[in-house]
Amino acid sequence: xxxEELSQAVVAGDIDAAEKLTKEAIASHIPIADxxxxxxxxxxxxxxxxxxxxxxxxPELIVSGDAVARALDYLEPMMGQKGASxxxxxxxxxxxGDVHDLGKNIVIMMLRGNGWEVTDLGVDVSPQEFCxxxxxxxxxxxxxxxxxxxxxxxxxxxxxxxxxAGVRDKVKVMVGGAPTTAEWAAQIGADAHxxxxxxxxxxxxxxxxxx
Amino acid sequence: MVVRKxxxxxxxxxxxxxKEPDRVPHFERIAGKVREGILPGxxxxxxxxxxxxxxxxxxxxxxxxxxxxxxxxKRIKRDQWGGLVRYTSEDNPVPVEPAIKSEKDLENYVLPxxxxxxxxxxxxxxxxxxxxxxxxxxxxxxxxxxxRENILGDVGYFRAxxxxxxxxxxxxEIILDYQLRYMRNCSELGVDIFWVNGDWAMTERPMVSREFxxxxxxxxxxxxxxxxxxxxxxxxxxxxxxxxxxxxTIIDAGTDGLHPIDPMAGMDIGEAKAKFGDEICxxxxxxxxxxxxxxxxxxxRQETRExxxxxxxxxxxxxxxxxSIHSGVNPKNYLAMVKAIREFGQYPLVLD
Numbered sequence: 001x002x003x004e005e006l007s008q009a010v011v012a013g014d015i016d017a018a019e020k021l022t023k024e025a026i027a028s029h030i031p032i033a034d035x036x037x038x039x040x041x042x043x044x045x046x047x048x049x050x051x052x053x054x055x056x057x058x059p060e061l062i063v064s065g066d067a068v069a070r071a072l073d074y075l076e077p078m079m080g081q082k083g084a085s086x087x088x089x090x091x092x093x094x095x096x097g098d099v100h101d102l103g104k105n106i107v108i109m110m111l112r113g114n115g116w117e118v119t120d121l122g123v124d125v126s127p128q129e130f131c132x133x134x135x136x137x138x139x140x141x142x143x144x145x146x147x148x149x150x151x152x153x154x155x156x157x158x159x160x161x162x163x164x165a166g167v168r169d170k171v172k173v174m175v176g177g178a179p180t181t182a183e184w185a186a187q188i189g190a191d192a193h194x195x196x197x198x199x200x201x202x203x204x205x206x207x208x209x210x211x
Numbered sequence: 212m213v214v215r216k217x218x219x220x221x222x223x224x225x226x227x228x229x230k231e232p233d234r235v236p237h238f239e240r241i242a243g244k245v246r247e248g249i250l251p252g253x254x255x256x257x258x259x260x261x262x263x264x265x266x267x268x269x270x271x272x273x274x275x276x277x278x279x280x281x282x283x284x285k286r287i288k289r290d291q292w293g294g295l296v297r298y299t300s301e302d303n304p305v306p307v308e309p310a311i312k313s314e315k316d317l318e319n320y321v322l323p324x325x326x327x328x329x330x331x332x333x334x335x336x337x338x339x340x341x342x343x344x345x346x347x348x349x350x351x352x353x354x355x356x357x358x359r360e361n362i363l364g365d366v367g368y369f370r371a372x373x374x375x376x377x378x379x380x381x382x383x384e385i386i387l388d389y390q391l392r393y394m395r396n397c398s399e400l401g402v403d404i405f406w407v408n409g410d411w412a413m414t415e416r417p418m419v420s421r422e423f424x425x426x427x428x429x430x431x432x433x434x435x436x437x438x439x440x441x442x443x444x445x446x447x448x449x450x451x452x453x454x455x456x457x458x459x460t461i462i463d464a465g466t467d468g469l470h471p472i473d474p475m476a477g478m479d480i481g482e483a484k485a486k487f488g489d490e491i492c493x494x495x496x497x498x499x500x501x502x503x504x505x506x507x508x509x510x511x512r513q514e515t516r517e518x519x520x521x522x523x524x525x526x527x528x529x530x531x532x533x534x535s536i537h538s539g540v541n542p543k544n545y546l547a548m549v550k551a552i553r554e555f556g557q558y559p560l561v562l563d
Contacts, residue, residue, distance in 0.1 A: 013373060013374075054416060054456075057416070057417065057418060057419045057420050057423070058365075058369050058418050058419060059369040059370070059372040059373045059419055059420075059423065060373065061369075062366055062369040062370050062373075063369075063370055063373045063374065066370065097299060098299070099297045099299060099305045099307060100305065101307075102365045102366070105366070123297075123307075124297075148299075149475075149499070149500040149504075149534075149537075149539070150504075150537050150538065150539040178413055178414045179414065179475060179500060195415070196415070
């Protein structure tokens with residue numbers, strides 16, 4: 001079967017088509033890595049391009065994410081089997097004092113669609129909670145989201161806490177959110193900055209050398 | 212030319228009519244922590260009088276909506292619309308679970324009663340103390356913002372825009388019914404300006420396409436504006452973000468003022484003055500992300516001067532921060548901004 005159709009279903013946000021095509025691909029014994037790599041990932045990449053060009057906005061991102069989520073309902077239980085593996089493990093949360101989660105959830109959607117295993121710590125997450133998760137888990141990247149100018153400072157506190165706990169070098173740290181910039185990310189000692197969800201998936205792949 | 216000294220209300224309304232008042236007006240939403248840093252123990256009303264601010268804000272979410280506690284430790288409450296909100300460290304209730312999740316929820320939805328007397332107690336106090344002297348500015352949450360944040364949730368709302376537009380229309384009609392009755396009640400108690408709160412844009416771009424802005428956001432906003440005007444009340448629309456691609460839809464709806472001309476999103480107030488400063492009053496835009504938080508008092512003074520120089524000519528400017536005086540603002544810097552408005556904002560301006 002032609003996985004281009006699955007890509008198109010993602011771009012169109014067509015949930016039913018995404019489900020049907022994913023089930024057909026699995027039934028046709030197409031490797032999971034191919035369904036992701038030739039179906040979902042190109043679709044999400046196109047969605048990201050359309051978003052960057054100003055042709056797609058939040059509603060289109062959401063329905064594309066719905067299509068990806070439906071496909072992943074069938075694919076994720078099979079990850080780790082038959083040679084299919086995740087891109088890596090990604091820990092994400094919104095900084096302490098900030099309870100917004102739309103941006104973070106779009107990042108999660110993009111990451112999952114690109115084959116990442118994502119652990120979501122939720123919103124209003126303290127530096128201690130980030131540290132504890134990094135210490136006990138096996139993550140390649142930690143993503144820190146901040147929508148509010150007044151809570152951006154708490155991203156720096158998380159990085160400081162990771163250093164103090166001796167686990168900063170275990171992970172790469174990405175920061176993002178509406179008021180954040182690459183310059184600020186460098187200032188607080190993050191490894192990378194992503195200005196939006198589509199960019200987060202690209203940057204994450206670069207950080208682990210899989211772009 | 213000798214300019215007659217105006218009171219705060221006259222100053223604000225003159226600016227909204229795109230004329231020159233005696234000086235550039237200023238009012239603001241100011242976090243309790245900043246007020247405490249300037250005038251410890253004072254109420255908001257005493258603070259406004261002490262600072263001689265030109266208006267005072269009545270926030271619908273905090274002053275006229277009801278909430279019931281769900282989880283005290285996590286600061287989660289159920290708002291009057293039926294969804295869950297969680298309070299931030301700024302004491303802002305941020306929606307975390309929507310009221311309506313399905314068609315069935317919408318069919319069975321019971322709207323809160325906007326005519327309950329208690330909702331207007333604080334407004335009555337403000338009117339008693341300030342009516343005719345300072346602008347009484349009443350918050351009305353935008354139909355799009357209320358629908359998206361509290362009623363359907365971000366994801367549910369955006370999804371329905373694409374998949375089920377009728378769901379949005381029906382939800383908007385319900386909310387509009389409440390808001391118009393609320394506005395009527397406020398008008399009877401002496402409101403001078405309705406502050407229509409709710410973002411239409413993000414830092415980089417509008418939240419939705421121009422097509423969706425015209426289809427879903429602008430029509431109910433225009434209904435709010437038209438109704439306000441029929442009551443003899445002016446309107447200021449607040450939206451953060453980069454609205455360059457859609458600003459004309461906001462102006463065409465008939466708003467009298469626009470806040471905050473978000474500098475974080477690349478909105479330059481001088482450019483805004485040139486493009487539409489002869490159509491609506493500009494309200495903004497001293498940075499509360501940078502200078503008011505971490506700048507020196509002199510930097511704040513110079514930035515405030517620059518805002519007035521770029522946008523004050525001929526009137527039509529209310530000088531404010533780029534969002535609000537939140538708890539991270541240095542109280543000394545807020546004082547420096549107010550002082551600079553008084554120093555540089557006397558008409559006729561002599562800044563070029």
